Amino acid sequence: xxxxxTIAVTGINAIDSPxxxxxxxxxxxxxxxxxxxxxxxxxxxxxxxxxMRNLVDKVYQVPYPSAGTDMMFERFRYIQxxxxxxxxxxxxxxxxxxxIKLEQKLRDELGVRMVVPSLQQFESRNKVNLFEYGKNHGVxxxxxxxxxxxxxxxxxxxxxxxxxxxxxxxxxxKIAYTNEQSIQHFDKISAQWGLPVLLQEFIPGTELxxxxxxxxxxKLVGAVPxxxxxxxxxxxxxxxxxxSDKKLIELTRKLVKETQWNGPFELEVMKTVDDxxxxxxxxxxxxxxxYLTTGAGQNQVESVVNIGMGNDVTYFRxxxxxxxxIRYAYDMIVNMNEFEQISINGEL
Amino acid sequence: xxxxxxxxxxxxxFLFNPSSGDSYTANPIATEILKYMQSGFSNEQIIVSIMExxxxxxxxxxxxxxxxxSMLSNYKLxx
Numbered sequence: 497x498x499x500x501x502t503i504a505v506t507g508i509n510a511i512d513s514p515x516x517x518x519x520x521x522x523x524x525x526x527x528x529x530x531x532x533x534x535x536x537x538x539x540x541x542x543x544x545x546x547x548m549r550n551l552v553d554k555v556y557q558v559p560y561p562s563a564g565t566d567m568m569f570e571r572f573r574y575i576q577x578x579x580x581x582x583x584x585x586x587x588x589x590x591x592x593x594x595x596i597k598l599e600q601k602l603r604d605e606l607g608v609r610m611v612v613p614s615l616q617q618f619e620s621r622n623k624v625n626l627f628e629y630g631k632n633h634g635v636x637x638x639x640x641x642x643x644x645x646x647x648x649x650x651x652x653x654x655x656x657x658x659x660x661x662x663x664x665x666x667x668x669x670k671i672a673y674t675n676e677q678s679i680q681h682f683d684k685i686s687a688q689w690g691l692p693v694l695l696q697e698f699i700p701g702t703e704l705x706x707x708x709x710x711x712x713x714x715k716l717v718g719a720v721p722x723x724x725x726x727x728x729x730x731x732x733x734x735x736x737x738x739x740s741d742k743k744l745i746e747l748t749r750k751l752v753k754e755t756q757w758n759g760p761f762e763l764e765v766m767k768t769v770d771d772x773x774x775x776x777x778x779x780x781x782x783x784x785x786x787y788l789t790t791g792a793g794q795n796q797v798e799s800v801v802n803i804g805m806g807n808d809v810t811y812f813r814x815x816x817x818x819x820x821x822i823r824y825a826y827d828m829i830v831n832m833n834e835f836e837q838i839s840i841n842g843e844l
Numbered sequence: 845x846x847x848x849x850x851x852x853x854x855x856x857x858f859l860f861n862p863s864s865g866d867s868y869t870a871n872p873i874a875t876e877i878l879k880y881m882q883s884g885f886s887n888e889q890i891i892v893s894i895m896e897x898x899x900x901x902x903x904x905x906x907x908x909x910x911x912x913x914s915m916l917s918n919y920k921l922x923x
Binding site: 702722723725736737738739740741817818 | 852865
């Protein structure tokens with residue numbers, strides 16, 4: 497008989513720049529080793545996942561990460577007085593710091609388990625530390641520098657060749673071809689995501705992504721490389737295909753071994769025409785396209801739950817190449833009383 | 845010229861390169877030639893086979909084969 501776990505999932509904002517919550521839930525629903533009851537955790541009343549009643553059994557609003565860990569813990573204490581959450585999937589970069597801090601407390605006091613990287617793993621792969629990270633682990637990373645003001649942008653550009661990539665500390669990246677463009681991008685990104693902003697060397701090539709899981713003991717649980725086939729104006733993949741790339745899998749395996757990475761991750765890599773791989777970013781969570789890994793034969797989401805619950809874990813050795821995902825937009829019709837309930841009571 | 849081993853070619857002329865994720869469509873003659881290439885035929889064997897099946901001059905096949913090979917090489921589908 498299979499166990500039935502109550503699993504809480506954040507990132508249910510299935511919008512044009514979607515969070516990974518809905519694809520994580522879809523993978524959970526397809527798990528063969530356990531059944532699930534899904535608790536959606538939302539930050540805003542218009543997150544589409546709240547109203548996907550075929551995927552989500554109950555939804556609770558949670559405080560924004562900026563409210564701090566105490567507020568978050570108190571909200572979980574309340575939710576746990578009603579539900580019996582066994583496992584939690586945090587799916588946003590911006591909330592991970594709080595959840596990593598709360599990991600032990602949530603487990604010991606409320607019985608909620610997670611599989612998340614350590615604070616050291618989380619911080620060291622941060623965009624602002626990535627160049628150093630690459631040096632420490634023998635992986636090529638484009639040269640980058642941090643800036644805190646527009647004046648500093650001009651000063652730093654003296655030592656860089658155009659084009660460059662201007663990046664926010666959590667999200668967003670824009671290519672700049674001139675000094676003026678670099679400052680414009682800096683102003684826009686710093687206003688939205690705060691400081692510092694990163695100026696990174698531009699590497700021409702093909703962007704490849706890997707969705708994978710590390711077991712925390714240096715072993716790769718699974719990894720599926722994907723190439724984006726269609727990109728939205730926000731730079732998000734709207735379609736992609738699994739590819740066969742042994743070198744990229746080896747690079748992933750090496751990184752997981754070196755860093756003892758714990759939990760899901762996404763690697764963003766540029767492959768140059770002469771077959772060199774540059775690590776552009778490591779996202780410390782599942783990406784929004786992670787359901788493709790399930791479609792390609794690796795239910796990595798299921799493996800993460802099994803790691804957290806102390807069950808036997810499947811270490812995937814293969815996946816199907818040539819599997820595509822094609823995203824679509826879908827209008828749901830929602831009754832006002834549902835919107836009212838989540839807005840007023842913070843649960844639905 | 846040899847095609848990369850892992851290139852998938854369907855009977856309808858759809859090509860998929862699993863290492864890049866790129867896909868292509870080939871017309872029926874190109875599909876036939878690609879299948880010959882996958883079977884390890886030399887250029888001479890391909891030319892003879894096509895001449896046996898179609899009423900076509902050797903110089904036309906040679907030119908078409910050269911064009912196809914350039915295209916395959918350009919798309920990095922050869923080894």
